[in-house]
Amino acid sequence: MIKQTILVTGGAGYIGSHTVVQLINEGYDVVIADDLSNSREEVLDSIQTITGVKPLFFKADLCDKTLVNELFSKFKIDAIIHFAAKKLVGESVEQPLMYYQTNLNSLMNIIEAAMQNNVLKFVFSSSCSVYGQPDTLPVTEDTPLMPAESPYGNTKKISEDILRDVSRVNPMHVVVLRYFNPVGAHPSGLIGEYPLNPPSNLMPVITQVAAGKRDSLSVFGTDYSTPDGTCIRDYIHVVDLANAHLASLQFAAQSKGDSSYETFNVGTGTGISVLQMIKTFEKVNGVSVNHKLVDRRPGDVEKVFGSTVKANKMLNWNAELGLEEMVSSAWKWEKSLSHTKSTI
Ligand code: NAD
Ligand code: WQD
Numbered sequence: 617m618i619k620q621t622i623l624v625t626g627g628a629g630y631i632g633s634h635t636v637v638q639l640i641n642e643g644y645d646v647v648i649a650d651d652l653s654n655s656r657e658e659v660l661d662s663i664q665t666i667t668g669v670k671p672l673f674f675k676a677d678l679c680d681k682t683l684v685n686e687l688f689s690k691f692k693i694d695a696i697i698h699f700a701a702k703k704l705v706g707e708s709v710e711q712p713l714m715y716y717q718t719n720l721n722s723l724m725n726i727i728e729a730a731m732q733n734n735v736l737k738f739v740f741s742s743s744c745s746v747y748g749q750p751d752t753l754p755v756t757e758d759t760p761l762m763p764a765e766s767p768y769g770n771t772k773k774i775s776e777d778i779l780r781d782v783s784r785v786n787p788m789h790v791v792v793l794r795y796f797n798p799v800g801a802h803p804s805g806l807i808g809e810y811p812l813n814p815p816s817n818l819m820p821v822i823t824q825v826a827a828g829k830r831d832s833l834s835v836f837g838t839d840y841s842t843p844d845g846t847c848i849r850d851y852i853h854v855v856d857l858a859n860a861h862l863a864s865l866q867f868a869a870q871s872k873g874d875s876s877y878e879t880f881n882v883g884t885g886t887g888i889s890v891l892q893m894i895k896t897f898e899k900v901n902g903v904s905v906n907h908k909l910v911d912r913r914p915g916d917v918e919k920v921f922g923s924t925v926k927a928n929k930m931l932n933w934n935a936e937l938g939l940e941e942m943v944s945s946a947w948k949w950e951k952s953l954s955h956t957k958s959t960i
Contacts, residue, residue, distance in 0.1 A: 621645040626699030628655035634858040640667040651677040678722035695737035708768035719771035737868040745769035749917040783877040789868040796850035796883030800942040801949035808949030823950035837912035846890035848919035850883035853937035863933035881922035897943040
C-alpha cells in the first residue's frame with residue numbers, strides 16, 4: 617500500500633507533536649510545518665526517539681503565502697491536519713488584531729493551497745470555547761454556539777464558518793474537532809506541553825507548583841454552583857485527542873459525495889472540578905500541590921463538558937485514558953523537563 621503523507625501544521629506544538637507520533641506509529645509519512653513561535657525544534661529528535669522516524673520539517677510562518685506555496689510545491693500532500701494557531705485567551709484580548717491575522721490568514725492560506733493542489737481531506741483544531749457557558753449539559757454538536765468570550769474563541773468560530781462555506785462549493789472533506797481541555801503527556805515522558813511562554817492552564821500550573829517552580833496554585837473561584845464550588849471541565853488525555861485525528865482522517869477518506877463537513881466534540885464526557893483535579897494529582901503522584909483559594913478568574917465559564925456520542929459512533933473513536941493516566945503522565949513529563957531541559 618502506498619503511504620499517505622499528512623501535512624501537520626503546528627506539528628511541533630503540544631497536541632501536534634503527540635499526533636505526529638501516533639501518525640508515524642500508524643505508518644503515515646508526516647511533514648510538519650511550524651514557525652516554532654511557541655515550540656522548539658528539539659521535539660523532532662524526541663519524536664524520532666519514540667518512533668524511530670524523524671518527521672520532515674518545513675519552518676514557515678503560514679501567514680506567508682509564498683512560503684505556503686513553496687511548502688505545497690516541495691511535498692506531495694494527501695491530507696492536512698491544521699493545528700497551527702495562537703492560543704492564549706488573555707493575549708488575544710490584549711492583541712485581537714494579531715489573533716485574527718495569524719489564526720485566520722494562516723488557515724485561509726492553507727485552504728487555498730490545499731484546493732490548488734487537490735488536497736481534499738482537512739482536519740481542523742477547534743475548541744469547546746465556541747460553546748461559551750451552555751444552558752444544558754453535556755453539550756452536543758447541535759448546542760447553539762454562544763458569542764465568543766475572547767478574540768481567540770472568535771477565531772475558532774470564524775474558522776469553522778470559513779471551512780463550512782468553502783466545503784459547500786469545493787470538493788473538500790472537512791472534519792472539525794472541538795477539543796475540550798487537553799492535558800497529560802506521552803507515556804514515554806519524552807514529549808509533552810513545552811511552550812515558550814509561561815503556561816497558565818490548570819495542569820501545567822499544577823505540575824510546576826508540585827515541582828517547586830512556583831510557590832502556589834491559585835484556585836480561581838470557590839463559590840460556583842458546583843458540588844465543591846470550583847469550576848468543572850472535561851479534561852482529555854492528549855494521546856486520546858491525538859488518536860481522534862487519526863480517526864478523523866479515516867472518516868474523511870471514507871466520506872461519501874463530493875464534499876462533506878462534520879463537527880465533533882472531543883472530550884471524555886465527564887466533568888471534573890479544579891479541586892478534584894488537584895486532589896487526584898496529589899494522590900496518584902504522592903506529591904503535594906500547595907494551593908490557595910482566590911476570587912474567580914474573569915471570563916471563566918462555570919462548567920462545561922461534552923457529549924462524545926457523535927465521535928464515538930461516527931469516528932469509531934473513544935477516549936481510553938482516565939484521570940490517573942492524565943495526572944501521572946503530566947507529572948512524569950514535568951519531572952523529565954526539570955531534569956533534562958531548560959525551565960520555563
Ligand atoms: P501549541 O502552541 O503547543 O501548538 C501550536 C503550534 O503552532 C506551535 O508549535 C506554534 O509554533 C505553531 N504556530 C503558531 N502560529 C503559527 C504560524 N503562523 N505559522 C506556523 N506555525 C505556527 O498549541 P496546542 O495546545 O498544541 O494547540 C494546537 C491547536 O489546538 C491550536 O489551534 C489551538 O488553538 C487548538 N486548541 C488547543 C487547546 C488547548 O487547550 N491546548 C484547546 C482547544 C483547541
Ligand atoms: C481550567 C480550570 C480555571 C489555572 C482554556 C481556554 C480554552 C481552551 C482550553 C484553547 C478553570 C482553573 C486554572 C489556575 C485555576 N484552549 N484554574 N488556577 O479556561 O477551561 O480553557 O484552555 O482552545 O479555549 O479558554 O482552561 O486550564 O485555563 O482552566 O483554578 O492557575 O482551572 O479557573 O476553571 P480553560 P484552564
